[in-house]
Amino acid sequence: MGWFKRLREGIQTTTEEKKEVPDGLWHKCIECSHTSTTKELIENFWCCSQCNHHFRIDSNTYFDIIFDKKPKLLFEHLEPIDMLGFVDLKPYKQRLLDTQKKTGLKDALSVGIGKVNDNTLIVACMDFKFIGGSMGSVVGEKIALAIDLAIKKKYPLLIISKTGGARMMESAFSLMQMAKTSAKLSQLGKAGLPYFSLMTDPTTGGVTASFAMLGDVNLAEPKALIGFAGPRVIKETIKRDLPEGFQTSEFLLEAGFLDVIVKRKDLKDTLSNLILFFKN
Amino acid sequence: MSNAQVFLEFEKPIEVLFEQLDKIKEVGKEGEIDISKSIIDIEDKIHKKRLEIYKNLTGWQRVQISRHPERPYTLYYVSKMCRQFQELHGDRYFKDDKAIVGGLAKLDDQTVMFIGHQKGTNTKMRQYRNFGMPNPEGYRKALRLMKLAEKFNIPVVTLIDTPGAYPGIEAEERGQAEAIARNLLEMAQLKVPILCYIIGEGASGGAIGIGLGDRVFMLENTWYSVISPESCSSILWHSWDYKEQAAEALKLTADHMYKFGLIDGVVPEPLGGAHHNPEETAKTLKAHIKKNLAELMKLSVDKRIKIRIDKYSAMGKTK
Numbered sequence: 001m002g003w004f005k006r007l008r009e010g011i012q013t014t015t016e017e018k019k020e021v022p023d024g025l026w027h028k029c030i031e032c033s034h035t036s037t038t039k040e041l042i043e044n045f046w047c048c049s050q051c052n053h054h055f056r057i058d059s060n061t062y063f064d065i066i067f068d069k070k071p072k073l074l075f076e077h078l079e080p081i082d083m084l085g086f087v088d089l090k091p092y093k094q095r096l097l098d099t100q101k102k103t104g105l106k107d108a109l110s111v112g113i114g115k116v117n118d119n120t121l122i123v124a125c126m127d128f129k130f131i132g133g134s135m136g137s138v139v140g141e142k143i144a145l146a147i148d149l150a151i152k153k154k155y156p157l158l159i160i161s162k163t164g165g166a167r168m169m170e171s172a173f174s175l176m177q178m179a180k181t182s183a184k185l186s187q188l189g190k191a192g193l194p195y196f197s198l199m200t201d202p203t204t205g206g207v208t209a210s211f212a213m214l215g216d217v218n219l220a221e222p223k224a225l226i227g228f229a230g231p232r233v234i235k236e237t238i239k240r241d242l243p244e245g246f247q248t249s250e251f252l253l254e255a256g257f258l259d260v261i262v263k264r265k266d267l268k269d270t271l272s273n274l275i276l277f278f279k280n
Numbered sequence: 281m282s283n284a285q286v287f288l289e290f291e292k293p294i295e296v297l298f299e300q301l302d303k304i305k306e307v308g309k310e311g312e313i314d315i316s317k318s319i320i321d322i323e324d325k326i327h328k329k330r331l332e333i334y335k336n337l338t339g340w341q342r343v344q345i346s347r348h349p350e351r352p353y354t355l356y357y358v359s360k361m362c363r364q365f366q367e368l369h370g371d372r373y374f375k376d377d378k379a380i381v382g383g384l385a386k387l388d389d390q391t392v393m394f395i396g397h398q399k400g401t402n403t404k405m406r407q408y409r410n411f412g413m414p415n416p417e418g419y420r421k422a423l424r425l426m427k428l429a430e431k432f433n434i435p436v437v438t439l440i441d442t443p444g445a446y447p448g449i450e451a452e453e454r455g456q457a458e459a460i461a462r463n464l465l466e467m468a469q470l471k472v473p474i475l476c477y478i479i480g481e482g483a484s485g486g487a488i489g490i491g492l493g494d495r496v497f498m499l500e501n502t503w504y505s506v507i508s509p510e511s512c513s514s515i516l517w518h519s520w521d522y523k524e525q526a527a528e529a530l531k532l533t534a535d536h537m538y539k540f541g542l543i544d545g546v547v548p549e550p551l552g553g554a555h556h557n558p559e560e561t562a563k564t565l566k567a568h569i570k571k572n573l574a575e576l577m578k579l580s581v582d583k584r585i586k587i588r589i590d591k592y593s594a595m596g597k598t599k
Contacts (some may be wrong), residue, residue, distance in 0.1 A: 079599035083540075084531050088516035137596030144593055164486070164505045168516060171530045172542050175484060175506040176595040179492045181462035183592045190469070206506065208457035209445075209485040214465055228457035228485070229447030233511075237447050247452060257455050 029053050045264040048080070054221050054264055056201060059110040059125035062160055066123060066268050071112030074122075075145050079106045080138045084171055091194050092169040095131065105130050107138035111146045113155070119274035119279075124148050125160040128202075133163035135207050136170040143211065147184040151191045156275050158196045161212040164230075165205015179216035194278040196271065199226050199249070199258075217259045217274060220249035245256030289346045290333065290406070297326045320499065335436030337501070339527035342534075343509060345501040346441075346480045350555040352562070353412075354381055354396030356440040357479065360562035361569070362386055368425060374454065379410045380490070381423040381441070384434070385417055387570060393429035395422045395490055396439030396479070413446040416459035422490045423463050426470055435473040435573050438490045441480030443508060445489060460489035467492040468589055473571060473576035477547070478502045478534075479554070494576050494588050496542075497568065498534035499561070500549040504542075505532035542595060 024102040030036050034050035037055045041047075045065055046055040063071050086092040100106060108130035113122050124146045143159065150157045188195055197215030199208070208228055209231035212218075220226060225250040227234075235242055245251050252258045262270045287295040301322045308315035337345070345351075358365050362385035369376040382395040397414065400406035422438075430435050445456050467474060467490075474493035482491070482504030507515075512530060513522035531537075534546040547568055550557035573598060576584060 022300055081597055081599045083597045084529070086529050088512075089518075103483060138598050140596050141598050168507055168530075171532065172355055172504055172508050172540065173536060173596055175488060176542055176592065177486065178461075178488055179468075180592045180595055182461060183468035183492070183589045186465050186468040187589065189465075206485055209460040209489070210464055211461070213455075213458040215460040227452050228445065228460070229452065234447045234449065234452070242449065246449065251453075255453050255455065256429075257458050270459075279498060 001247050027055070029033065029055075029248060045267075047264055050224065052263070054201065054223070056128055056162070058129060059105075059112075059127050059160075059193050060123045062140070063110075063112045063114070063123065064273065065264065066116055066158075067112065067114035068116065068118065069114065070225035071114030071123070074111040074113060074149070075142050076106070077111075078138050078141055080136055080170075082169070083173065084169070086126065086169040086171070088169070095169070101128055103127065103129050107142075108133045108167075109135075109139040109142050111142050113149075116268060116275065119272050119275040120153075120155050121158055121271065121275060122146050122155050123158045123160065126162045126207075128162045128164075131167060131169075133161075133167075133207075134165065134174070136165060136167035136174045137177065139167075140180045142175075143181045144184045150188060150193055152237055154191075154193060156194045156196065157188060158198060158271065159211055159215075160198045160200060161203040161207050162200045163203060163205070163207045165207055175206065178206050181211040182214060185211055189204075189216075194274070198262075198267075200224050202226070204228065204230050215259075218257065219259060219260050219262050219270070220252065220258050222261055224249045226252050244259065288341070290344070293334070294329050297322055297329060297434035298324075301326070334551055337533075338524070338585045339503070339530070339533050339536075340509065340524040342409075342501050343481075343503050343527055343532070345553045346503055348553060348555050351480055352554055352558040353401075354394070354398050354479070356558060357439060357562050357565060358383075358394050358396075359437065360384055360559060362392075362394075368428075369421070371417040371420035371424055374417045375421060377410075377414050377421055378408055379412050379414040379446070380422055382419035382422060385459055387566065387573075390570075390573065391434050392569075392573070393425055393434050393436045394439065395425055395436065397442040397490075399441060399480075400568060410446060412481070413444055414440045414442065414458050414489070415446050415448070415451045416454040417462050419445075419456075419489045420478040423459075423466055426463075426467065426472075426474075432540055433472060435475070435577065436470070436493075437475045437569055437573075438477070438492050438493065440476060440478045440482055440487045441502075442483055443481050444483040445486035457485075460485050463489050464492050468592070469585060471581045471585070473573060473584060474588075475572055475576070477565065478504050478543075479571075481508075482532075483508050492583050492592070494584060494591075495544040495572055497545045497547050497572075498537060498543050498571075499547045499554060499565075500534055501553050502534060503527075503532040504529045504534075504537055532550050 028049040032051040082093040176223040200221040303424035308318040348531040365385040399412040400409040476493040476496040509523040512526040537543045554561040
């Protein structure tokens with residue numbers, strides 16, 4: 001016998017709906033469960049005021065945090081196409097349309113140019129909400145164009161990574177973006193222009209194994225997951241549990257692959273300082 | 281005729297014919313019946329069957345051939361193609377990775393730096409070679425050897441055959457991603473010619489980590505993709521059972537890759553795959569390398585690097 005009787009039968013709220021909180025009211029921290037209002041979060045750079053957990057944010061929000069005023073968005077004409085006719089549980093073509101409609105984005109990376117404490121910077125920023133921030137042809141091409149512009153105008157470049165890796169639905173085309181972005185970065189380096197890489201939660205796979213790890217300065221947000229293979233794959237391969245804190249920013253800094261872990265509230269000033277250092 | 285002992289599942293009809301052939305030979309040993317005609321008949325049937333099967337291979341079947349346990353690996357090709365080979369070990373920082381080998385060899389009169397994945401030929405050696413899955417020190421050894429080649433103006437040839445870079449705790453600690461990324465950056469600007477051949481499996485970052493070059497070719501029965509069909513099935517279909525569909529969807533064969541303009545050509549294999557006649561495959565490969573190196577070495581360094589980077593910059597399709 002149950003302790004209480006269900007009065008109304010047939011309540012069938014889907015899990016998805018249950019999670020939805022009316023937009024812009026309250027946000028619960030997934031680390032410490034502390035609730036904040038949107039206003040509080042914006043004032044705190046989308047970090048939990050209790051535990052400093054960095055919420056996942058989109059490219060627009062990063063642009064708001066970094067630039068002095070709204071940046072000029074570049075290469076917005078580029079859109080993805082399904083050149084393989086890729087179908088898994090859903091056709092890629094449909095997946096693209098649905099995702100574009102849901103996110104209002106054309107693909108998983110936006111490029112903006114603007115001033116950071118009065119210093120010009122080109123910022124290419126990934127959006128995790130667009131198919132897991134995966135790198136396909138559009139991401140690669142936008143980065144390539146951003147690098148061309150940086151070389152032409154002699155501006156420094158920042159790429160903000162937030163991604164599961166390469167986009168499977170573009171198969172080898174996405175794989176080649178690793179070669180393409182790295183080759184373009186080699187040109188930026190030869191032109192003597194600094195490239196800053198900011199890794200945020202999460203940064204894994206083919207993106208980590210190409211442009212994300214190639215910064216003249218490698219930065220990361222606190223406690224971000226950063227790695228080549230995802231934790232689940234590693235666990236299945238080695239058949240044992242992973243050590244505490246494995247593949248976090250802090251782990252990578254100790255292992256020697258990051259220059260600095262930067263809190264989001266310090267990001268803008270850190271970047272403008274770096275730009276000035278390299279101007280020399 | 282082939283020496284291959286291991287039949288793949290789609291080669292079952294050929295295996296059945298071989299069994300018939302063995303039976304007839306047994307009968308022939310008794311000496312009462314003339315079996316020579318029957319043998320010729322069956323051998324003819326085997327050849328026809330093989331032609332028929334190999335004419336229309338699916339993506340998944342190519343994947344299976346690329347993983348055939350008798351398929352030749354890097355050290356075999358180098359030993360067959362070159363008179364002398366001096367293997368060079370170690371990344372100078374941590375250790376010598378056994379899944380990537382490299383060294384200097386004479387391809388007729390030309391010194392070449394060969395670098396390639398290496399798999400083992402028996403259970404013990406497969407473990408020793410970590411199944412062809414390199415750790416970061418493998419990629420760093422490869423880079424060290426490329427820089428050595430650059431210093432002495434020696435062209436680089438890489439032979440690619442890996443199920444992927446090793447996904448382990450230590451690999452992450454030592455920067456698997458950084459090692460691969462660094463190679464891509466450095467290979468883009470390397471002053472000497474780089475030729476790359478997919479000779480077996482071309483799995484994602486583990487493959488491209490030694491796979492950025494002036495020209496990239498695939499042997500006929502190999503695959504090159506952003507992810508293995510098995511992992512793709514697991515992630516996109518939420519089950520390991522859709523590897524055949526994934527192999528088709530990924531369009532990972534040499535033919536597809538060439539059609540997409542992502543590789544520069546396809547190197548033919550003997551009927552039944554490279555393992556059916558490894559010596560012939562090595563001969564074909566040698567001629568192919570010599571021809572392409574000769575063409576690449578005519579270009580000036582700056583021109584070669586520009587063409588290389590322009591080629592990769594053009595890869596990708598957008599609206």
